[in-house]
Amino acid sequence: PSCSWKMALSRGLRCCQRVLSWVPVIVIAMVVLWSYYAYVFELCLFTLTNAAEKVVYLIAFHVTFVLFVWTYGKSIFTRPLNPHKKYSISYRDKKRYDNEERPEAQKHILAEMAKNLPVYTRTASKAVRFCDRCQLIKPDRCHHCSVCDVCVLKMDHHCPWVNNCVGFSNYKYFLLFLTYSLFYCLYIAATVFQYFIKFWTGELPNSRAKFHVLFLLFVAFMFFVSLLFLFGYHCWLVSKNRSTLAEAFSAPIFQHGPDKNGFNLGFFENMKQVFGEDKKYWLLPVFTSPSLGDGHFYPMKSVGESRNLLLANEEQWGEDGSDEDSPGTSNKGLPVRRNT
Ligand SMILES: [Zn+2]
Numbered sequence: 615p616s617c618s619w620k621m622a623l624s625r626g627l628r629c630c631q632r633v634l635s636w637v638p639v640i641v642i643a644m645v646v647l648w649s650y651y652a653y654v655f656e657l658c659l660f661t662l663t664n665a666a667e668k669v670v671y672l673i674a675f676h677v678t679f680v681l682f683v684w685t686y687g688k689s690i691f692t693r694p695l696n697p698h699k700k701y702s703i704s705y706r707d708k709k710r711y712d713n714e715e716r717p718e719a720q721k722h723i724l725a726e727m728a729k730n731l732p733v734y735t736r737t738a739s740k741a742v743r744f745c746d747r748c749q750l751i752k753p754d755r756c757h758h759c760s761v762c763d764v765c766v767l768k769m770d771h772h773c774p775w776v777n778n779c780v781g782f783s784n785y786k787y788f789l790l791f792l793t794y795s796l797f798y799c800l801y802i803a804a805t806v807f808q809y810f811i812k813f814w815t816g817e818l819p820n821s822r823a824k825f826h827v828l829f830l831l832f833v834a835f836m837f838f839v840s841l842l843f844l845f846g847y848h849c850w851l852v853s854k855n856r857s858t859l860a861e862a863f864s865a866p867i868f869q870h871g872p873d874k875n876g877f878n879l880g881f882f883e884n885m886k887q888v889f890g891e892d893k894k895y896w897l898l899p900v901f902t903s904p905s906l907g908d909g910h911f912y913p914m915k916s917v918g919e920s921r922n923l924l925l926a927n928e929e930q931w932g933e934d935g936s937d938e939d940s941p942g943t944s945n946k947g948l949p950v951r952r953n954t
Pocket residue numbers: 745746747748749757758759763764765
């Protein structure tokens with residue numbers, strides 16, 4: 615009985631936690647709704663007198679607002695992707711792994727389980743990366759999120775402001791959200807500033823709008839400055855094709871050793887890896903990455919001429935699952951896939 619009581623308590627706590635994790639999102643949503651009211655009603659409709667100015671301000675504001683809210687929504691509600699079930703290990707393998715105490719032998723078992731999977735990064739001790747919690751072989755750039763309690767493909771970080779994991783499925787949306795929120799703040803600050811001055815110098819009468827306009831400028835400026843740092847950091851990460859967790863904090867380890875630039879393919883290719891092949895969709899929050907893979911495998915810098923061969927293997931692996939390995943895939947700095 616005491617056990618079930620404890621279980622109910624822990625379930626209650628987890629439920630509480632889940633509800634509380636929405637607080638930052640709700641706070642942001644309320645600030646955004648207020649900013650909409652303050653800009654559209656207090657500034658444009660109640661303060662502005664010039665009709666042409668009113669129309670231009672309102673149209674430009676709504677375009678920015680829609681892009682901002684659209685990318686924010688996509689960042690929040692796009693679920694992170696988890697590894698394919700091919701990466702899960704069988705009960706029999708797990709038993710074998712658990713019963714083995716020698717680390718070298720455990721390493722060998724993991725390597726055997728991963729032999730048909732396109733995983734090229736290793737742990738510091740050169741073992742195949744394995745998630746004990748999810749019972750799976752971790753694909754390259756995949757990490758376990760302790761908040762979501764699942765493995766997330768190309769996990770960047772868990773973001774409380776979108777209450778979601780930022781990773782392969784929504785990294786583009788997250789970056790566009792940063793871009794458009796900066797744009798939104800900048801637009802508000804730039805258009806509100808002259809009215810702020812007018813209220814301040816007494817050119818416009820004291821009214822409720824004065825306080826809305828004053829706060830609008832203050833909040834826009836505050837968010838702009840704090841977002842700018844995050845945005846700058848992520849621009850740098852994208853240009854180097856790194857993710858916050860996997861490659862910026864500690865270099866990924868390949869068979870030939872750790873390499874921070876292991877996935878760095880050059881600026882333009884790196885951009886395509888995140889924003890998609892087609893440049894006309896780069897600034898729109900629509901999913902464009904499938905052409906670049908399913909999040910399990912990433913082209914590597916050192917692969918050179920064998921890259922196409924590996925991609926061909928990857929396709930084959932994706933289609934029939936049997937993965938008949940072709941001999942002769944060995945290459946410098948690359949793990950050789952063994953034939954059974
Ligand atoms: Zn996991």
